[in-house]
Amino acid sequence: MTEKSFAFFQGNIVPLxxxxxxxxxxxxxxxxxxxxxxxxxxxxxxxxxxxxxxxEHFERMADSAKIMYLTTKYSVDELCKITVDLVKKNAPRTDTYIRPAAYKTAHRVGPSLENNPSDICIFTVPFGDYFHGSPGLKVSVSNWRRVEDNAIPARAKIVGAYANTALAKTDALMAGFDDCIVLSENGHVSEGSAMNVFMVKNGKLITTPSTENILEGVTRSTILTMAEQEFGLKAISRQIDRSELYIADELFFCGTGAQIAPIIEVDKRPIGTGSIGPISNMVKDKYIQVCRGEIPEYHHWLTPVYARKDNSVATKR
Ligand SMILES: Cc1ncc(COP(=O)(O)O)c(C=O)c1O
Structure with missing residues (x-):
């Protein structure tokens, strides 16, 4: 990264x-x-x-924006291009995190979203592992519930909803856990504090459905797509009970930040043998290889920053 960092703000790339x-x-x-x-x-x-x-991230941001009456003058293609231009300007030669946001710009008191203009900002930071310490996570089932679709829709990545995440994550950390799994009001498993969750049972990958107040993760969809052809595993999404977590063969979190993060304990109960399972390890290794551009078959998911000559962006297959 060059010494000075730049951000996209009010339509221009400016010093952070x-x-x-x-x-x-x-x-x-x-x-x-x-x-x-x-x-x-x-x-x-x-x-x-x-x-x-x-x-896919900007497509999801467009969906989130729609739910929140946020309108912007940029298309998904334009946002991809702006992001690449910004990253190029910052010129990192290390793993990097990019944080775009669409936000309401009114200066006024009163929560209404109408007659309230929107804008986009983007910044980038160098970013390594999300979880530090031992690679197998010890987590709790949070006593905070996930925000419901009819309260704050979790499928939209809304800033205000992250107060829910912050409470769940903080209380888990303060109780000595690495993170937590959050339930919906109905008592079924929703997701992790800021990641989705997969359970391995009898050689099958099982994750919670999109109707269980989850953010529909890009990483979750990546694993569902790769499951059969890459891992030779059947993958399904269905409701998961809390007690199923305790008797899972393996469990792992997945998300952009968390990447693939194996879980070895839930509420003090060892998962499987109490150490990282072979399927979690396989998914984790392959996922990182795909992200780093080591498997040509998945290059369509990658946008190279420095080799781009034609401003094209990766297209979905
Ligand atoms: C609440 C929540 N769930 C799931 C995820 C995982 O989503 P993704 O894989 O798109 O990063 C995230 C991370 O963005 C999140 O904040």
């Missing part, structure tokens, strides 16, 4: 220190912004930074 929002800003006061988290993977051998599933 100049990308500031007024304290009367609507999204700051009411959480009325939506955001994404995107990873760039540095491939040292190829001297390339690969942005993973860039388009």
């Amino acid at each position: 220190e100049d990308a500031n929002i007024n304290i009367m800003n609507h999204s700051f006061m009411y959480g009325t912004a939506v955001f994404e988290g995107i990873r760039g993977y540095w491939n040292a051998e190829q001297e390339e930074l690969y942005l993973f599933r860039l388009r």
